[in-house]
Amino acid sequence: MSTQSMHIDAYERNWMIFGIVMLALFAAAVSVAAFGMGIQVPAPEQRVDPRTVATDPNSPWSNPGLREIAPGKYDAYILARAIPKWEYLPNEMTVPAGSTVSFYVTSADVQHGFKIQDTNANFMVLPGQVSKLTITFDKPGTYNFICTEYCGSGHGVMYGAIIVTP
Amino acid sequence: MTQYQLSTGEKKFIGWHLLAAILAFAVGSFFGPLQAFEHAGWDLYPYLKPLIKSYYQGLTIHGVLNALVWTTFFIMGFLTFNVIFGLKRPLKNMTLNKVGFWMMVVGVLTAAVPILANEATVLFTFYPPLKANPFFYIGLTLVVVGSWVEGWGFFMTYAAWRKEHPNERTPFIAFGSLVTTLLWQICTLGVAVEILTMLLPWSLGLIEGVDPQLARTYFWFTGHPLVYFWLLPAYISWYAMLPKQAGGGKMFSDSLARLAFWLFLVLSTPLGFHHQYVDPGVPPVWKFIHAMLTFSVFFPSLMTAFTVIASLEYAGRKQGGTGTLRWIGKLNWSNPSVAAQLLAGILFFFGGIGGLANASYNVNLVLHNTAFVPGHFHLTVATAVTLSFMGISYWLVPYLTGKKLWQPKWATIQAWVWFIGMIIFSNSMHVLGLLGAPRRVPLGLAPYIPAEWNSRLFQVGVGGAILFVSGVLYLVVMYKTATNKQTVESEVEVPIAEAMQDPALSPVWLDRWSPWVYGALALIVIVYGPQLFDMIKNIALTSPGFRVW
Numbered sequence: 001m002s003t004q005s006m007h008i009d010a011y012e013r014n015w016m017i018f019g020i021v022m023l024a025l026f027a028a029a030v031s032v033a034a035f036g037m038g039i040q041v042p043a044p045e046q047r048v049d050p051r052t053v054a055t056d057p058n059s060p061w062s063n064p065g066l067r068e069i070a071p072g073k074y075d076a077y078i079l080a081r082a083i084p085k086w087e088y089l090p091n092e093m094t095v096p097a098g099s100t101v102s103f104y105v106t107s108a109d110v111q112h113g114f115k116i117q118d119t120n121a122n123f124m125v126l127p128g129q130v131s132k133l134t135i136t137f138d139k140p141g142t143y144n145f146i147c148t149e150y151c152g153s154g155h156g157v158m159y160g161a162i163i164v165t166p
Numbered sequence: 167m168t169q170y171q172l173s174t175g176e177k178k179f180i181g182w183h184l185l186a187a188i189l190a191f192a193v194g195s196f197f198g199p200l201q202a203f204e205h206a207g208w209d210l211y212p213y214l215k216p217l218i219k220s221y222y223q224g225l226t227i228h229g230v231l232n233a234l235v236w237t238t239f240f241i242m243g244f245l246t247f248n249v250i251f252g253l254k255r256p257l258k259n260m261t262l263n264k265v266g267f268w269m270m271v272v273g274v275l276t277a278a279v280p281i282l283a284n285e286a287t288v289l290f291t292f293y294p295p296l297k298a299n300p301f302f303y304i305g306l307t308l309v310v311v312g313s314w315v316e317g318w319g320f321f322m323t324y325a326a327w328r329k330e331h332p333n334e335r336t337p338f339i340a341f342g343s344l345v346t347t348l349l350w351q352i353c354t355l356g357v358a359v360e361i362l363t364m365l366l367p368w369s370l371g372l373i374e375g376v377d378p379q380l381a382r383t384y385f386w387f388t389g390h391p392l393v394y395f396w397l398l399p400a401y402i403s404w405y406a407m408l409p410k411q412a413g414g415g416k417m418f419s420d421s422l423a424r425l426a427f428w429l430f431l432v433l434s435t436p437l438g439f440h441h442q443y444v445d446p447g448v449p450p451v452w453k454f455i456h457a458m459l460t461f462s463v464f465f466p467s468l469m470t471a472f473t474v475i476a477s478l479e480y481a482g483r484k485q486g487g488t489g490t491l492r493w494i495g496k497l498n499w500s501n502p503s504v505a506a507q508l509l510a511g512i513l514f515f516f517g518g519i520g521g522l523a524n525a526s527y528n529v530n531l532v533l534h535n536t537a538f539v540p541g542h543f544h545l546t547v548a549t550a551v552t553l554s555f556m557g558i559s560y561w562l563v564p565y566l567t568g569k570k571l572w573q574p575k576w577a578t579i580q581a582w583v584w585f586i587g588m589i590i591f592s593n594s595m596h597v598l599g600l601l602g603a604p605r606r607v608p609l610g611l612a613p614y615i616p617a618e619w620n621s622r623l624f625q626v627g628v629g630g631a632i633l634f635v636s637g638v639l640y641l642v643v644m645y646k647t648a649t650n651k652q653t654v655e656s657e658v659e660v661p662i663a664e665a666m667q668d669p670a671l672s673p674v675w676l677d678r679w680s681p682w683v684y685g686a687l688a689l690i691v692i693v694y695g696p697q698l699f700d701m702i703k704n705i706a707l708t709s710p711g712f713r714v715w
Binding site for chain 1: 222446667
């Protein structure tokens with residue numbers, strides 16, 4: 001029937017076009033940041049068995065800590081856990097300014113989070129999965145990393161620090 | 167012209183929904199301010215020790231009762247009203263809807279026992295391998311299935327109406343309610359699969375472990391469309407009721423309003439990975455695709471903003487309002503139902519902007535699981551939705567009970583107090599999040615708080631205190647109304663803003679279900695199917711349960 005048609009007011013049409021353009025610009029901005037500037041979100045890294053990840057001698061998380069793999073380049077294997085207490089192992093690491101650190105974090109029990117203050121490092125830590133992000137520390141200082149997912153009564157005291165020396 | 171009348175039984179049935187919703191709000195809202203006070207350094211939890219064991223038990227109660235129970239019961243009640251009043255016919259099978267309602271009630275009570283016994287302090291996201299008592303999961307399942315059963319009752323009623331009126335356009339409030347119901351039925355499949363295939367058998371000891379990454383994926387399949395399930399009933403009121411209440415306005419564009427609802431049905435489920443941007447087990451390509459779809463679901467909200475504001479402007483000018491913005495003052499602000507919904511809409515603007523920030527893929531690296539997130543959803547679910555529902559109840563409760571609204575002036579004050587309290591609360595939460603403060607932490611006790619957070623933490627407490635006053639005021643107004651000796655002189659008029667253009671002239675495809683439903687399902691299969699298939703194929707049920715609270 002010819003009388004049935006979509007009636008769209010001119011102002012409303014302009015608003016809808018404005019909305020689409022605005023959303024397209026936002027999408028373009030995050031795309032440039034992701035693919036042009038390389039600000040990326042975590043990707044699947046490795047799966048592990050949470051029941052043995054802390055004890056199996058072949059697992060890097062049976063001996064968590066910082067390993068220098070090349071001058072100024074580090075791998076940090078960090079274990080998050082709620083049992084016997086809420087903590088990261090290790091909970092303190094020291095690197096010189098200008099170091100690039102790749103964090104490999106997993107959980108021995110429940111879900112945790114891992115957010116390094118004043119950086120873009122912020123991800124979930126799940127049992128069975130390894131979360132990885134790489135950060136370059138240019139400015140000296142103490143960077144707290146804190147748990148950002150509820151993991152039981154001690155969630156609020158679970159944190160550690162990266163000390164970047166001059 | 168006299169309006170369609172609901173029977174006393176129908177009114178009572180809807181009233182039961184509202185009563186359950188408001189009771190849940192009352193208990194849950196007692197705990198909200200306790201979290202805020204804790205942040206400000208006024209920790210009252212030690213005084214509650216015999217009853218409530220921890221901050222986290224309180225947070226679980228607040229989240230479950232306010233975000234899940236208050237909303238779901240209010241919505242099912244409001245949608246029941248909309249279906250009956252909109253279609254101008256009784257429910258096809260009232261018994262079925264009653265069964266659904268009582269399943270929801272039994273579900274809430276079943277889940278309440280372990281929550282109050284501190285056996286389910288897993289927050290309202292219940293991420294495994296935190297393992298709650300099985301009755302927690304059984305209770306949640308009953309609530310969801312009960313809401314499905316009520317929804318089936320709506321669909322049967324619609325089918326019967328359609329047979330009686332083969333060529334009519336579905337009246338808008340019924341149309342919106344049916345789309346909301348269908349959206350809910352599709353999206354809750356995620357959490358249903360999560361509970362029935364993993365969490366429940368695991369908590370009963372039938373399987374040894376769960377796959378936490380897969381569980382999160384199922385959860386967020388439901389978790390984002392859940393917010394549209396909360397929001398769309400408020401939109402129904404903003405589109406089709408508020409303009410009338412605000413000054414005899416009409417709905418500016420009926421066909422675009424319908425298109426917006428269809429877009430919500432199609433777009434609100436296939437984007438759940440935007441809650442999982444920083445999950446280790448989801449490939450970035452899918453996260454990116456879901457990010458783009460998240461931007462697209464913002465579009466129907468932009469359409470809603472235009473139509474609602476245009477409809478309100480029409481109302482304001484009809485009342486003699488002039489100028490670019492001065493017509494706003496001519497809206498019926500002294501009506502508490504109007505004031506509450508207008509204020510809810512104003513704060514929703516900022517909720518929408520914060521939501522865009524959360525949705526912006528790598529920007530989320532700065533915001534994920536910070537206080538920004540609860541700051542955001544207290545503007546959306548706790549204001550746009552909750553304050554609108556309060557506003558709706560200011561006419562709906564008198565309508566259902568035949569009692570006069572007690573002290574409309576106090577009801578109006580209640581809305582303003584909520585508005586002010588929420589500005590203070592949510593602004594400080596947003597700022598704290600940008601400074602790096604995590605969510606879900608008793609920040610008053612956290613050992614890593616820099617001094618610069620302290621003034622904001624204090625504001626969180628102040629905002630919480632103001633919101634508490636408003637919540638109590640709402641409960642007083644509701645109680646005094648329900649027990650009011652003064653009855654309404656004549657039946658309360660249901661506010662319905664008619665469309666400016668006769669809906670019969672809108673395109674037929676806006677009243678056809680199958681293309682939209684198939685489209686919604688196809689999009690879900692395309693953007694969730696491959697990754698879900700991969701995760702299920704590689705499922706690792708390796709996580710035993712923990713009770714670490």
